[in-house]
Amino acid sequence: MDAHLTFEPHIKQLCKNSFHHLRTIAKLRPTLTLSDAEKLVHAFVSSRLDDCNALLIGIANRSIQKLQYIQNSAARILMRVRKYDPITRILKALHRLPVELRIELKASVLTHQRVHGTAPPYLKELLTPHTSLRTTRSSNLLKPPRTKLRALGDRAFTRHHRP
16 A cells, blocks of 8 residues: 555556456467356456455546556457457447446445445444434435544545546
């Protein structure tokens, strides 16, 4: 983990490992069915992209682009298309969301689970419902814990929203 919570070392290692596995899968791809290749990509690449990705919400675009490049490369290997062919329709055919939306989806799912009481215990303790004496628009909001450190503590619970 780096001092500024940019997750650069994590992303660098993820890219290195993912491309190692993608090169191996690409060599095997001519002998694999699409279903088998999808299973390998999911086991060695996609699952690692999705692991703890809610922590990556709000990171720099250049970091998101590195992760998106991994996903695009995996899709190209699966569908056997060239490097410069358009990727959007390929990702749609494989039912893959862009990495940035996958990160937001994961954070949204965790928030939904917390609101509806199905979240893991550590999330229930971390995010508490906003309490008010009256029913207001903020009644259904969750309140993040207070932090002592302005720079890093507040980065842990940014108020992230899409424009």
